[in-house]
Amino acid sequence: FFHADPHPGNMIRTPDGRLAILDFGLMAEIDNNIKYGMVEAISHLIHRDYEAIVYDFVTLEFIPPGTNLSPILPVLSNVFDQALEGGGAKSINFQDLAGDLAQITFDYPFRIPPYFAL
Structure with a gap:
């Protein structure tokens, strides 16, 4: 759950x-795939492995399988770099991060999976 x-x-x-x-x-x-995907995404964020996060977003169903990920990587890298500056993961303003990620959904093929729309 x-x-x-x-x-x-x-x-x-x-x-x-x-x-x-x-x-x-x-x-x-x-399901377990989503559960482990969440853990991996957090780990990749902490380690600033943004290329892996793009693939995590596919696993987590935010990006449809088969999407060309190369134009998305620099945009997500910029968003996550801004979120992590000034103190790393402890200082992330999740409200600002969510707003920045929401803006990306207008330009790239993102979707909100049902489990996340709570």
Whole structure:
């Protein structure tokens, strides 16, 4: 499962140490390919491996398979470089990053997969 709003009001730890979900409103079931793709994308972002992130976006269904990725790479590299400047991954303003990525969707064949539209 993917929970898009994890906070103490939506989840608790049970006395025996398990996680109990209280609010299922922003949840979706994702397959292992997507789950591992998310982990890999975060790792590639931290290591500034933008070429790999472009392929991660295909795995994560943001870019359709078969798309020519070469014109997308420099644009994404610029967006991620701007997001990471001034402190690395800890200092990313995700609202600004989301806005920049949203702008790219007008110029390149991006789509928002259903699991992400929570």
